[in-house]
Amino acid sequence: MSGGPWWRDGVFYQIYPRSFATSMHASSTHGGVGDLRGVTARLDHLVWLGVDALWLSPFYRSPMRDFGYDVADHCDVDPRFGTLADFDALVAAAHARGLRVIVDWVPAHVSSDHPWFREARTGRASARRDWFVWADPGPGGAPPNNWRSTFTDGPAWTLDEATGQLYLHSFLPEQPDLAWANPQVRRAMHDVLRFWMARGVDGFRADVVHNVGKDPALTDVPADVAGLPYFMVNDQAVTHEYLREVRRVLDEFPGDRMMVGEVFLLDPERMAAYHGHGDELHLCFNFAAVFAPWSAARWRACIDRTAAVLGARDAWPTWVLSNHDLPRHRTRYGSEARARAAAVLLLTLRGTPFLYMGEELGLADAPIPPDRAVDPGGRDGCRAPLPWHGEAGHGWGPPTWLPFPPDAATRNVAELKRDATSILHLYRRLLAARRAAPSLRRGTFEWLPAPESVLAFRRSHEEDARLVLVNFGDDRVRVELPSPGVVEIASDGVGEGAVFEQFLGASQAVVLRQPTPAARR
Numbered sequence: 001m002s003g004g005p006w007w008r009d010g011v012f013y014q015i016y017p018r019s020f021a022t023s024m025h026a027s028s029t030h031g032g033v034g035d036l037r038g039v040t041a042r043l044d045h046l047v048w049l050g051v052d053a054l055w056l057s058p059f060y061r062s063p064m065r066d067f068g069y070d071v072a073d074h075c076d077v078d079p080r081f082g083t084l085a086d087f088d089a090l091v092a093a094a095h096a097r098g099l100r101v102i103v104d105w106v107p108a109h110v111s112s113d114h115p116w117f118r119e120a121r122t123g124r125a126s127a128r129r130d131w132f133v134w135a136d137p138g139p140g141g142a143p144p145n146n147w148r149s150t151f152t153d154g155p156a157w158t159l160d161e162a163t164g165q166l167y168l169h170s171f172l173p174e175q176p177d178l179a180w181a182n183p184q185v186r187r188a189m190h191d192v193l194r195f196w197m198a199r200g201v202d203g204f205r206a207d208v209v210h211n212v213g214k215d216p217a218l219t220d221v222p223a224d225v226a227g228l229p230y231f232m233v234n235d236q237a238v239t240h241e242y243l244r245e246v247r248r249v250l251d252e253f254p255g256d257r258m259m260v261g262e263v264f265l266l267d268p269e270r271m272a273a274y275h276g277h278g279d280e281l282h283l284c285f286n287f288a289a290v291f292a293p294w295s296a297a298r299w300r301a302c303i304d305r306t307a308a309v310l311g312a313r314d315a316w317p318t319w320v321l322s323n324h325d326l327p328r329h330r331t332r333y334g335s336e337a338r339a340r341a342a343a344v345l346l347l348t349l350r351g352t353p354f355l356y357m358g359e360e361l362g363l364a365d366a367p368i369p370p371d372r373a374v375d376p377g378g379r380d381g382c383r384a385p386l387p388w389h390g391e392a393g394h395g396w397g398p399p400t401w402l403p404f405p406p407d408a409a410t411r412n413v414a415e416l417k418r419d420a421t422s423i424l425h426l427y428r429r430l431l432a433a434r435r436a437a438p439s440l441r442r443g444t445f446e447w448l449p450a451p452e453s454v455l456a457f458r459r460s461h462e463e464d465a466r467l468v469l470v471n472f473g474d475d476r477v478r479v480e481l482p483s484p485g486v487v488e489i490a491s492d493g494v495g496e497g498a499v500f501e502q503f504l505g506a507s508q509a510v511v512l513r514q515p516t517p518a519a520r521r
Contacts, residue, residue, distance in 0.1 A: 006100060007203065007258045007282060008316050009441045010052030011347070011431060012354045015039055016324045017059050017081055018067065019385045020357055024397050032400035034385070036082040040090045042388075043097055045413060049360060049424075050431030053100035055205050057324055059087070060106075063113050065174045066151075067375060067383075068104075069207060070111035074192040084199075091200045100202040102258070107189050108211040108231075112174040116188075120176075121160050121167075133168035133179050133214055146220045147230035149173075151376040156230050170211055170231040172376060180212040180242055190249045197250075203258035206246075206281070210263045210274060213239030235270055243280040258282040260318065260354075268309045275315040283352060286318050290326055294333045294342075296455050296472040300447075303349065303455075307445070317351030322359050328382050331365040337507035340423055340491035341470055344509035347430045348459065348468045350445040358386050358405070360427040361416055366405045374402070387412035421493050429489055433511060439464040451477050454504060467512040471504040478503055485512030 016034075023037030036059060046054060058068030059081040068078070077084055094101050110117055120128040135144040135157065143157035143166060150171045157166040158173040168177045178185050193204065213236030220226070225233045243261075250257045260283040263271045268288055274281050292302045306317050321329040321342055330339040339362050346353050365381030373380055380402055387408035388395025394408050405411070416424035434440045443461035450456035453473030459466045467485050471477055479502055487495045489511040495501070500512050 004442055005256055005258070005282070006052070007256075007260075008352060010100065010352065011050075011434065012053045012055050012102070012260075012352065013046055013049070013051040014055045014057065014323060014354060014356045016057045016357060016383055018401060019383050021386065021388065022396050023082075032385070032396050032398050033080050035080065036077065036086040036090050040086070040093050043090075043093055043099065046099060047097050049428055050435060051099070051355065053102060053202065054094065055102045055354070056104065058104045058106065063111055063174070065111070065172055065376070069106055070109075070113075070172065070175050071106050072111040072113045073115075074106075074110075074189075075195045088199060095200065101200070102203040102205055102260070103196055103201050104207055105193065105196075105204040105259075106207045107178070107180075108208050109169065109171060109175045109177045112176055117176050121163060124163055124165070130182050131179055131185050132176050134165045135168070135218060137164075137166055145218045146226050147218075148226070148228065150229040150231060168214070170208070170229065170234075177214070178212070179214070181214065181216065181238070186242060186245060190246070193246070193249050194252070197253045197257055201257075202255065203250075203260070203282075206259050206261045208264060209243070209261040209281070210235060210239055210265060212242055213237075232264055232266065235265055240273070240276060240280060243274065244276060247276075247279050247281075260285065268305055272309040272313055272315060275310070275313050277313065283316060283318050285320060285354070286351075289319055290321065290323070294338055294472055296453050296470075299345070299472070300455060307350075317349070318354060319346050319349050319351050320354040320356070321346055322356040322382065323354075324356070324383055325377070325379055326382065328356070328359065328363060328365050330359070330362050331381070335507065336362045336423060337492065340426055341472075341507050341509035343423070343427055343430060344468065344489065344491050344511060345455070345470050347427075347434050348440055348466065348511060350443070350459065355427075356382075360424050361386075361411055361413065362423040363405045363411065366403050368403065372403060389414035426489075426491060426493070430511075433489055437464055437466055438462065439466050448481075450479055453477060454479055465514045467514060468509070469504055469512070470509040471507060474506045476503055476505050481512075483514060485514045487511075488513045 018034050020034045021038030021042045022034050059077055060071045061073035061076050061078045062068050062070050077087055091101050116128050116131055120126050120132050143155040147156040149156040156170055159166050169175050170177055208231050211231045211234050221233050259281055261274055261281040263274045263284045265271050271284050274284050288302045292298045310317050329342055366384035368380045384402045384405045385400045387404055390409045390412050416422040438461040439459040443459040446458045448456040455470045457468055469479055485500050487500050487510050490496050491509040
């Protein structure tokens, strides 16, 4: 593709390695856990589907209390997932197929098993003591402020009895926060980026990256947000300085390396600020879209707000429907018809789309019996293993680490690939249409008049144009257009190749190809 950075034109596919695919060589040892060789063996699925890049969730050495986001060694592969040689082979195989590779970078905290923290807690005079955030306890052992942790529903502080001080952890007590105010910490985390870029990765997804900066005065957060986890309200000016340093590290390497940030702040304008002025993050995840219900009005407001706040900074949007932290959109929206229409919307909006493994199968969250629940945040349902075929085991070895999603015997890659009317083929058609149409990759965006339940917009680039219509309603509706168009993609497959008859079915979406001005003359 041409016309801009690859990460603007491309479509990313998120892989949660534990649940994507197993190579069998490790499954008997690690209880049906996916691994890097399994990912490599299934890369042709991504090529067939038509995505441009894959994002690997953490595969680093970890005690897995937060399933990889508690990193014990940033520069090695956990044996559950394989070896550094397996990682190198995966990158080489992906690049040979024209796929870019980005990996998770977890900069704000480490595992309590990390050598840095183990050394820090040996004594107050430790050389790495100030690599972490410490405070003396208040009266009665009280924490120094009202900051709350995630997962524990308690203070973001835990007493280290051996040294008599409390340490900060925005998440589990086993995930102490790093002190980025220390230049040694920043240099160490920069070297992590260099390590993986030297091994060929094309970029990074930065985990809760806005949380690297901390208020040195440890000031209480305001009362109206005091009940929220600290990381959701932490927004320090110094973090932008840190991210400009990170951007300079990325720019040391050729190949247009990039970083997309998880900036989990509730205010879109504060999120947008983390793009800087083209000198901080390349992309930020747009969580407003993830939390938008199935409503034309709410989605329109989300799209308009995104365009306004990012346009003010000349920043490029991202769009995502599902990920490893949230219920799948098929579950949230309640039907496959809506999930299909949402796929049309996701892949035709102006910006970079991110797919989550399995959404191309229309997967819903797996029901998790209490005795199988393992995640501290209750996110197991969206992390269930991907079913590759309908036979026993669904492409996996012994019993998997989590149960399979519903209807795995029929809703799996092999079965849906055989069915040309399936949601899997819809995603493939959408990705092919997006790749072929400059208007859908980098064109302008313009709203069109439409009934209340419908979003209608035009994407245009030079003489290439597409019209997109998405019916959020449960009834058939008439949509009058100023000029005719041919149905290139329909979410239910109905009418493709024919002139649009100006009626949308319930929860139906269509992409219309309009004649270019030259063709109309």
